[in-house]
Amino acid sequence: MSGTFGERLADAVAARGPLCVGIDPHVPLLERWGLPDSPDGLARFTDAVVDALAGHVAVLKPQLAFYERHGSRGLAVLEDAVVRARAAGALVLLDAKRGDIGSTMDAYADYLRPEHPLAVDALTVSPFLGPGSLQPAVDTARLHGGGLFVLARTSNPGAGTLQHALVGERTAAQVVIDTVRGWNTPGWVVGDPLPDIAAVRDMAGRWGPSTGSFGVVVGATLPDLDVDLDGLGGPVLAPGLGAQGGSAADLRRLFGTGRAVVPTVSRDVLQAGPDAGALRAAADRWTAELTA
Numbered sequence: 411m412s413g414t415f416g417e418r419l420a421d422a423v424a425a426r427g428p429l430c431v432g433i434d435p436h437v438p439l440l441e442r443w444g445l446p447d448s449p450d451g452l453a454r455f456t457d458a459v460v461d462a463l464a465g466h467v468a469v470l471k472p473q474l475a476f477y478e479r480h481g482s483r484g485l486a487v488l489e490d491a492v493v494r495a496r497a498a499g500a501l502v503l504l505d506a507k508r509g510d511i512g513s514t515m516d517a518y519a520d521y522l523r524p525e526h527p528l529a530v531d532a533l534t535v536s537p538f539l540g541p542g543s544l545q546p547a548v549d550t551a552r553l554h555g556g557g558l559f560v561l562a563r564t565s566n567p568g569a570g571t572l573q574h575a576l577v578g579e580r581t582a583a584q585v586v587i588d589t590v591r592g593w594n595t596p597g598w599v600v601g602d603p604l605p606d607i608a609a610v611r612d613m614a615g616r617w618g619p620s621t622g623s624f625g626v627v628v629g630a631t632l633p634d635l636d637v638d639l640d641g642l643g644g645p646v647l648a649p650g651l652g653a654q655g656g657s658a659a660d661l662r663r664l665f666g667t668g669r670a671v672v673p674t675v676s677r678d679v680l681q682a683g684p685d686a687g688a689l690r691a692a693a694d695r696w697t698a699e700l701t702a
């Protein structure tokens with residue numbers, strides 16, 4: 411593994427397109443594929459997705475919840491899948507949504523260390539304990555070329571209840587985004603005042619060698635983009651497409667063109683399986699719509 415996560419992501423998107431496919435082995439999907447809700451069913455589902463898509467899409471995003479519910483056998487399935495997915499060229503974003511006090515966050519950040527049995531390229535994290543509590547994960551990511559996506563404006567209905575709450579003059583979501591902007595700003599260190607947006611407005615967060623390694627999650631289901639992403643400097647992970655009602659047109663409406671956006675789709679692609687060709691065709695349909 412070489413370079414920063416932002417560099418590897420930009421290269422993968424240039425080579426394969428921006429789509430991230432989520433691996434979410436929901437019980438109804440296992441049933442649809444004719445598989446049992448067991449570690450064996452989980453392994454067959456996961457292997458089929460990895461075999462079909464790890465050499466095809468830029469990012470795979472396994473949802474940790476579906477593996478944890480099978481205990482250690484579920485985690486063993488995921489460990490094997492992550493190694494194979496990365497070997498086939500996909501970046502792996504572990505959707506774990508971790509967040510805790512700094513000393514514990516340091517341990518969660520070990521997912522970004524190469525020696526971790528479940529070493530991944532990037533991790534989703536939750537800022538509910540204050541974005542500053544995530545600093546150990548930022549440090550580990552910097553040390554090992556990993557990335558983080560911080561929940562900011564999530565795709566679920568009612569997310570605004572907390573995310574729109576005012577912290578001084580800014581919403582909580584905006585405070586998260588401004589902190590991530592700081593992480594992507596060269597020379598900014600924790601404790602510094604957050605970078606002035608005007609000063610970093612040209613750090614648009616476009617795809618290229620300067621794409622930052624720290625991103626935010628903003629749902630494709632939002633009625634309006636009610637946060638300022640200017641100068642973010644890193645990628646936006648956009649879930650909510652397909653099963654949650656979001657479309658490629660929504661992404662264009664919310665984010666325009668040119669911004670480093672990673673659209674992520676799980677159920678809408680997975681329901682096409684288990685046939686590998688059908689999974690790839692479903693992913694290709696999304697890529698074509700997203701890049702039209």
Ligand SMILES: O=c1ccn([C@@H]2O[C@H](COP(=O)(O)O)[C@@H](O)[C@H]2O)c(=O)[nH]1
Nearest residue numbers: 432473564565649650653654675676677
């Ligand atoms: O705001 C968020 C943050 C994360 N997710 C996760 O993405 C996938 C979406 O699955 P679909 O089947 O494409 O709806 C899932 O793992 C969520 O936990 C999100 O949806 N919204």
